[in-house]
Amino acid sequence: MPDFDTSEKLPEKVEVLRQAVEAKITQLTEANRAHRRKIFDLYTIFEISRHLNGMLETESLLDSILLTAIGQIGVSGAAIAIEKNREEGRLTFVKAKGILSSRWEGISCDKGGVLCQFLLRRNQAILLKELEEKIGGQTGEVEKLKTVEAELVIPLSVKNRLEGILVLAGKISGLPFAENDTEFLSILANQLAVTVENARLYEMEKNSNLQLRETQNQLIRLEKLAALGELSATIAHEVNNPLGIIKNYLALISQELTPEDPNYPFYQVIKEEVDRIAKIVRQLLDFYRPKAEEIASVDLSRILDETVVLLEKQLASSNIEVVKNLPRHLPKIEASPAQLKQVFLNLLMNAREVMPEGGRLEVTTRSENGYVEAEVADSGEGIPPENLEKIFEPFFTTKREKGGTGLGLSVCLGIVSKTGGTIRARNRTPKGAAFIVRVPVKEKV
Ligand SMILES: Nc1ncnc2c1ncn2[C@@H]1O[C@H](COP(=O)(O)OP(=O)(O)O)[C@@H](O)[C@H]1O
Ligand SMILES: [Mg+2]
Known part of the structure; x- marks a missing residue:
């Protein structure tokens, strides 16, 4: 039998073993804690997501x-x-x-x-x-x-x-x-x-929905416009003839009347009102009569610039500072130059009318993936939000007393739509309104 006297070494061995077990326990506890932390983290991430x-x-x-x-x-x-x-x-x-x-x-x-x-x-x-x-x-x-x-x-x-x-x-x-x-x-x-x-x-989806709604609104407006166009052409023609006769007789009467005549004030009122009717009829006719206009390849910056030049004197006399930002060499668009001028003229006149005490007019053009845009922005009172949807409707005007017809913007809408473009209005901060005309650039084939 071998010598089995281990009695002295036994406690040492037990001690070594105890330490090893202890170390293992600490290690496992550590690992356990780390796992718990990880589970907690994952749970947190799950909840957050x-x-x-x-x-x-x-x-x-x-x-x-x-x-x-x-x-x-x-x-x-x-x-x-x-x-x-x-x-x-x-x-x-x-x-x-x-x-x-x-x-x-x-x-x-x-x-x-x-x-x-x-x-x-x-x-x-x-x-x-x-x-x-x-x-x-x-x-x-x-x-x-x-x-x-x-x-x-x-x-x-x-x-x-x-x-x-x-x-x-x-x-x-x-x-x-x-x-x-x-x-x-x-x-x-x-x-x-x-x-x-x-x-x-x-x-992105929300934005494209908004765009879709905007296009639908524009379609509805256009439909109203088309209906109005036909109707107004008939009415305008019907009204135009008798109006011509009235005007002629008024001219005759005016030759007989002196300002001292007691009837003179009546004559004046009749003349003013007849002029007003004539103005509306002219606008209605302009509106419907598709001018035999040459479509040309046009530079939007140039057209806008030329239109501003037309009005420069009037703008200056109203104390309106004009800021032009009209880069040349924008892509050309296919449209009628005269009709585009009409659009800008209407926008510029409206801008002038909202800044009777003077202000700042900014005209800008820019090109943006496949479109060119022209913007006419003023520093006037802006457009009440509830009117933003209505201003392009024919006959909508807030200037009835001042002789507004409410046809300017609907004419703009009609013309711009023919080029395949859009026109929209927005308010500016801190004040003023901006009208943006956007026309697609046709690829040359
Ligand atoms: N630059 C502008 N700032 C504020 N409101 C405007 C502006 N342009 C147009 N509007 C509003 O849109 C309405 C319609 O304009 P428009 O069709 O040109 O007709 P009109 O000028 O004869 O009133 C105006 O009466 C006005 O209320
Ligand atoms: Mg107007």
Whole structure:
């Protein structure tokens, strides 16, 4: 039998074993705690996503994202960059919360640039310091993030597209970001990217719905206009002949009358009213009679400029400052130059009429994917919101006492529609109205 005297070593062995078991328990407890934390994080992310998924308005969604990041990670501030317009190709900082530099607003970076491309590949939260080491030398865009006082940069990407960038300032506790934090944020970021995309799709749909409604409204107005056109042509012709006769006899009477005659005031009233009828009839005829106008390839800037020149004297005498922003070399459009002048003349006259005490008139042209636009903007009283829908209707006028016929804008609408374009009005801040004529550019074939 071998010597089995281990009595002295036994307590030592037990001690070693006890320590090993203890270490294991500590390790397992640690792992357990980490798992619990992870489960908690995932649960939080799940709850946050569920909450955010229901939010469709980008504004409130971005607010919630920033507040969530600040609250969950305990940072002193956060800012978010998204693509303001689809296909813009830039991510712009649109919102920030908490203590951040006030210079974040409008800072943007190119989606095709080094920074965005790097973030897209990385697809994980990264410390600004590390970002600087990695690509600081290749692009100035990292410097921009510094002005935002960012410490942690989190890409929001979905389907291999960068939807946005979330940046966080340092932690309120002063501690560095832990691995837990970046892991949590990276998972959250993927969820956020989806909600940001959803909100954007929703807004796009809302916008196209609005556009559709606007087009429908314009169609309805046009239909009314067409009906009016036919009717008014008949009436105008019917009225025009007797009116001619009345005018002739009035002229005869005026030869007999002196201002001292007791009937002279009556004659004057009749003459004024007849002139008024004649004016309406003329406008009605202009309105319907499709002028045998040559369609030409026209430069909208030139037409608008020429029309302003026509009115320059009158504008100057009314103390109206004219600001022209009429770039040449805009794409040409196919339209009748004389009729376009008529449109601008009506808009300019209306502008002049709302600035009797003087003001500022801005005429602008611009080109925008497939369209050219002309804008006539004044600094008058603007249009009461309840009238915005009505002003293009024939005979709608708020200037009845001053001899308004309410036909000017419906004539504009008729002409612009013939070119396949649109005309709309909006109020300006702080005051004034703007009319925007938009005409499609025809591709040369
Ligand atoms: N620049 C403007 N600012 C404010 N209101 C305007 C402007 N242009 C037109 N409007 C409103 O639209 C109405 C219709 O204009 P319009 O069709 O030209 O007829 P009229 O000038 O004869 O009243 C005007 O009576 C006025 O209420
Ligand atoms: Mg008018």
